[in-house]
Amino acid sequence: MRTASEDLTTKARIRDTAIGVFGSQGFTAGVRSIATAAGVSPGLLNHHFGSKNGLRTACDEHVLRVIRESKAASSAPTGMMEQLARIDEYAPLVAYIVRSFSAGGTLARELFEHMVDDAVRYIDDGVRDGRFTPSRDPAARARFLTRQNVGGLLLYVQMAGPDVDFREALSALGDEITLPALELYTDGLFTDSQALNTYLEART
Incomplete structure (x- = not known):
């Protein structure tokens, strides 16, 4: 027995x-x-x-x-999964998380909201200490960044095929996007505020 x-x-x-x-x-x-x-x-x-x-x-x-x-979880928008993927014992969890985002469901929704909340706190800290510029809608900005990062990860993994190694995929994706992401976040994309002003005027 x-x-x-x-x-x-x-x-x-x-x-x-x-x-x-x-x-x-x-x-x-x-x-x-x-x-x-x-x-x-x-x-x-x-x-x-x-x-x-x-x-x-x-x-x-x-x-x-x-x-x-987990003490390994970073408060940056995508840092949590990148940190976990570097620890062997968490590798199956990272694969499970990616599958969950692809399939949808309760875990995907709760985990996404958890990542958005972390992103809000992380960016707010950066605004207070002068690293980041303020936003007209901090929560919307955090949600946008999180959605873009998770969506990019899912597309990258999907294109890698069914036998993808999630640890290697996260590392390779990080190598690929770090420079353009930092350049975009640091220098911006538009040369002036015309597009933003037009949108704000139309919205009001």
Whole structure:
């Protein structure tokens, strides 16, 4: 007969295995393949989680908890995933997060809002200490930057193909966009404020 502590350990192992399988194969991966990877029977998996949906919910909750508690998470708009991707034990979580953004759902929405909140605080700090220029709508600017960065990441990963290494992809994407991003943020794109003024006049 299994003890409660053994059941807890087995449940955590199944959950962690599922995060890895979902991250590498996507959410079409079946219960049987996850159970095989975890070294348990499909029946034991269902005993702990009830169903594939129950397992997915447990995975979502665990990933969110790790993100919130992790000391590695940066407050910059995309820094969180870049920091986590550099730590081997978090690599499956990064893959799972990217798959979740592609699939949508509760985790994607909550994680995106978490990233936006971090971006708001990060940029506000920069405005106060003089690193960043103020915005007419700080929350909208933070949301725009976060959406652009997450969207760019998803497109990059999608074009890399099904066998993408998420750690390598994040590193390569960072190398590719750092110079143009810094140039754009530092020097700007337009040579004058005509487009902005026209928009503001039309909006009012």
